[in-house]
Amino acid sequence: MIEAVGLTKRYGAKTAVYNLSFQVRPGAVTGFLGPNGSGKSTTMRMILGLDEPTAGQVTVGGYPFRRLPNAPRQVGALLDAKAVHGGRSARQHLMCLAQLSGIPARRVDEVLGVVGLQSVARKRSKGFSLGMGQRLGIAAALLGDPQVLLFDEPVNGLDPEGILWVRNLMKQLASEGRTVFVSSHLMSEMALTADHLIVIGRGQLLADMNVRDFISYNSADFARVRTPDGEPAQREKLTSALGEAGGQVLPEQDGALRVTGLPLPRISELAHQADVRLWELSPHQASLEEAYMRMTSGAVDYRSTADQRAGLMEPVPGMPPQGGAHGYAPGMPGQPMGPGGFPPGTVLPGYAEPPAAPQGHAPAPGTPPHGQQAAAAPAAPPTAPPASAPDMTKRDSEDAR
Incomplete structure (x- = not known):
């Protein structure tokens, strides 16, 4: 088990981690989440004894990492591949x-x-x-068959098959009673892998709970209700009945209704009593990503702004207009067009030569008929060989390749 108590780390005037306390228990995959710069990597480094805490302590199996006998046989970690x-x-x-x-x-x-x-x-x-x-x-992390494993972004750069393999590996290691602590920014993967979550923001603990509770506490569940599209009177009748029963009803952009404050069976009963036919009645629960974004919205240090592109889209005097996927747009003014509507000599992706002229169009002057090659230009005179070639050993030639 990993246990942190009052863990604090300062770098000069900057506090990377402040008064952080949590436990990572065996038998479960614990996800470690937080925005960039929230202190996740610093926390993992303190767990592994790579950084000394400014205050507080963190132990693995009851001991600081540096006091563990033959630590690689007890703790495996992937921090930097x-x-x-x-x-x-x-x-x-x-x-x-x-x-x-x-x-x-x-x-x-x-x-x-x-x-x-x-x-x-x-x-x-x-x-x-x-x-x-x-x-x-x-x-390398698995080498000593350890009971405690820490992984920082373990699926980074892996293909879908590799991601599935890592997911199953984490679950297998946890099922064997090991302590598995995984840091990741992929919310969809954490939702499929983690049993418990520890979320930090700006170096402080934001949440320490299982995945289901985390989503429930940080999202607003609602029901989607849809009545026949061509019968607005039924939609209004149902809205009135749900409002009188204490529900909150909001219209969705696609014509459905978002209902909160009432369970699905009660919504169905009210629709039946009001003689309203339903085309849809479905529950909606936020994803882990939605819940995470809602909780950490105030702890994000780096936010992007809209790219205004001010003054960058104006045409440059004297330059022909550009366009198209390959830097030209057939038929644009200012460009000479060859047969087929492309500039002369254009070679399209997948073609070994310029496209053939459409039927009924003569080839452009000076253009050889399709399928024939133009006369070859006179060959350049042979150049003299270099005075001496460098002497390369076998190892040097292999390195050069």
Whole structure:
């Protein structure tokens, strides 16, 4: 279990984390959410002993991380997938970590198989894609078979198959009784993965509850009700009946009604009593993203403004108008048009030569018939070879490639 009590971290005049207290319990996936700059990464670094708290403390299994005996066998973490020497292969990187922690070499091959990197285990990591780097970082976290795992943006750069794999891996690790702490900005993924949420904003705790309660407390549930579109009298009759029963009714843009304050069975009963036919009666519950945005709206430090593009859209004197997906618009004034409505010599994507002239149109003067090539220009005189070619060793030539 991870436990933070009064955790505070200051960098000069800036307070990154202030009086933060929470628990991450085993047997569940705990999501760690917050806007950029809210202190999530700083908190994780303090958990792992990489940063010293200004005040308060955080423990793993009852001990500060630095006092854990053979900590890599008890805690695994992925904070920065790029923290790998690019000249080492995936297997060499994991072997170094294993030797430092007294982990047998066979475990390296096991985790390479778990993350799906067997086929590239002996390739240098500098050639890895972002998703492959993430898999290597997860392998390093799993290396010691730890009971506590911390992941910072573990699905960053992964394809849909990889995201599904990480999601199932987190759930499996939690089902084995491990403590799983995951930081992510992907609300849709957290909604499918996390059982519990810890939300912070500007370094302070905003919420510590399970996902269902978090959505319920930070959203307004309502019912969508729709009457026949061609019968406005029925819509008005139902609105009146729902209002008299204590419901709040608001019109939606698509013609439906948004009803709050009444459960669905009561809405159905009132519609039946008023002799109103219903085309739709459905519940609406906010998503995790909607609930998160509502809670953290006052804790966001970086907000964008509308791009006014002032003065940037005016035409430049002396320049022909531009347009189209490829920088031209057929038929625009100021551009000479060839056959087919395109500038002469235009080569469209997917074509090896300019498009053929439409039937009934003669080719432009000087243009060879379709399917024939123009006469080749005289070949340039051969140039003299260089005085001497550099002597490259085998290693140098491989690096040059």
